[in-house]
Amino acid sequence: MxxxxxxxxxxxxxxxxxxxxxxxxxxxxxxxxxxxxxxxxxxxxxPDWIKDAAARAMRDHPNQYVPMPGVPALRAAIADRFATTGGGRRPDPDAEVTVTSGCTEALASTMLGLLNPGDEVIVFEPFYDAYPADLAMAGAVPRFVPLRMTRDGGFAFDPAELISAVTPQTRAILLNTPHNPTGKVFDDGELGVIADLCRQHDLVAIADEVYDHHVYAGEHVRLASLDGMAHRTITLGSFGKMFSMTGWKIGWAVAPSSLTKAVRAAHQFTTYCVAAPLQRAAAEALRADDxxxxxxxxxxxxxxxxxxxxxxxxxxxxxxxxxxxxxxxxxxxxxxxxxxxxxxxxxxxxxxxxxxxxxxxxxxxxxxxxxxxxxxxxxxxxxxxxxxxxxxxxxxxxxxxxx
Ligand SMILES: Cc1ncc(COP(=O)(O)O)c(C=O)c1O
CATH class of the missing domain: 3.90.1150.10 (Aspartate Aminotransferase, domain 1)
Known part of the structure; x- marks a missing residue:
């Protein structure tokens, strides 16, 4: 007992x-x-019009399992929206977009599908609290790089500390921009340092960009849009953040097909697929005009x-x-x-x-x-x-x- x-x-x-x-x-x-x-x-x-779309979807469509990577209309809408925000190319909805149960599941499926026990992942600290738990589930190890409060109350990292966090076990770097909890938006210079490091050490970048539509100064820049980054970056997003409907738990992972295969390897056994009517309504929502x-x-x-x-x-x-x-x-x-x-x-x-x-x-x-x-x-x-x-x-x- x-x-x-x-x-x-x-x-x-x-x-x-x-x-x-x-x-x-x-x-x-x-x-x-x-x-x-x-x-x-x-x-x-x-918005009420999105709730109406969900009610219609539930009434007029089958309420059964949908394809494991997501409803095609939603994957296409995610691909279009991805290309209009933050720069970069339009991903292929079939091979490069996976719908998950919130970004929370996108994070877990990414870590579980990509990492082997003992792999190290560089994480900026302070971090979103799920990151260390996701890494622990995968048996991976976080290596923290501090974001320190500057004299003006902003937050910055020391590039030398970032570089020295890389070891032979480093497999990936996890970036969250705009950042929770600091509100920091990593600038072009900082993104450049991170991208250089990924290219030099052949690292995968996991870019948690759930706040890509919540940038108040300048425009969002996707890590995947930097030179040599598209084929090594998994970008994560959240419908809940974009539409103030956090309880719907719809998120996604956008990545080149080789990395998408890793995400889907875990996604198929964690949730398999996400609530069908909500996916159909989210597809309409993502077509909202500017x-x-x-x-x-x-x-x-x-x-x-x-x-x-x-x-x-x-x-x-x-x-x-x-x-x-x-x-x-x-x-x-x-x-x-x-x-x-x-x-x-x-x-x-x-x-x-x-x-x-x-x-x-x-x-x-x-x-x-x-x-x-x-x-x-x-x-x-x-x-x-x-x-x-x-x-x-x-x-x-x-x-x-x-x-
Ligand atoms: C940085 C960050 N990543 C991921 C998530 C989880 O997103 P979701 O609600 O879509 O699961 C949150 C939610 O607060 C967040 O702040």
Whole structure:
């Protein structure tokens, strides 16, 4: 008989990861009736015309298994959209596009299908929290390269540190641009350094570009569009992020056919195929005209600016994020005078005392304790939600500290 402690049933490879911080904070926020600027979960519920398309698809089409790599109409729409954003060629929908259950599954199927036990993968830190768990599932090993906060509150890596992270075991580099949680958009020079490294050491690039339609300064540049990168890059995307419908869990992997075969080798045995009516509706959604994407960008820019102005007034320190859903701020000018030393205790205090939930980013670091002075705030929510959170934070700041 196994011991009664339920933790003992968890496979060793998952034991270091505990419960996802997003599940934990969202549950705390609901219980405390806090405004949730934690998990990247939009509170505007996606366009009605896409929901209508799903209802029609469910009524008028068979609700049975669809082809393992995805419904052809969706793969074609992904290929067209891929070519209009970020530069680069149009992928072949049959051989180079795979529809997955959210980018979450695209990440897992990529790692499981591509990597052998002992392979090393270079990962920028802070990272999206699924990455180390995905690598652990594949038996692969992360090598972290820090993104450090600069004097202006932005984040940058040292090219020398990146170069020295390569070993004979390095198989791939994992890049997320625009980046969660920092909001960093890797610039041409930085992408060039990464591409050079991939070419020199014959590495595969895994480019998590789920925020490719959430760039607020300049335009998104795909890693795959750089010279010599198309045939070695797996680019991952997310319908949920593009249409503020995160619960649909539709994502994709775009890669040359040799790498697509690796992704599909795992995809066929993880989910096999993704909910058929939602794929058909997503195919219609991805044909939205440019006005949809222009409006999306304008709305998010406004939300970002509202949150940034309010947080700055409160004393948080950061540079405006150039992309993505989040502001990653140094909380110490606000928290230290109140006696808080780290992100976890301050985050829990703000849920209870201010009624505002954020994410403590130390969960996004394994190689350093840099995260303890930072907090992540989501701006993928409405102006009203952001303003309510700011009002509560102001009220909290004005209240005398509890003794
Ligand atoms: C960087 C990054 N990659 C992947 C995902 C997962 O995307 P999906 O919701 O499509 O599974 C997220 C979601 O927050 C993310 O921020």
């Amino acid at each position: 196994p011991p009664p402690d339920s933790a003992s049933h968890i496979a060793r490879r998952f034991q270091p990861f505990g419960t996802s911080i997003f599940a934990e904070i969202t549950a705390r926020a609901v219980a405390a009736d806090a405004v949730n600027l934690g998990q990247g979960m939009p509170d505007a519920d996606g 006005a949809y994407y222009t409006d999306l960008r304008a709305r998010f820019t406004h939300q970002r600016d509202t949150l940034a102005a309010g947080l700055r007034e409160l004393g948080f320190r950061f540079a405006d994020p150039a992309g993505g859903y989040f502001i990653l701020a140094d909380h110490t000018p606000v928290s230290r005078p109140r006696g808080f030393a780290d992100d976890v205790s301050f985050c829990h205090h703000l849920i209870d005392a201010a009624g505002v939930a954020t994410i403590p980013p130390s969960n996004f670091y394994l190689g350093s304790d840099e995260g303890s002075r930072l907090l992540r705030f989501a701006f993928c929510v409405s102006e009203d939600t952001i303003n309510l959170a700011l009002e509560r934070l102001h009220a909290w700041r004005e209240a005398p500290p509890a003794r």
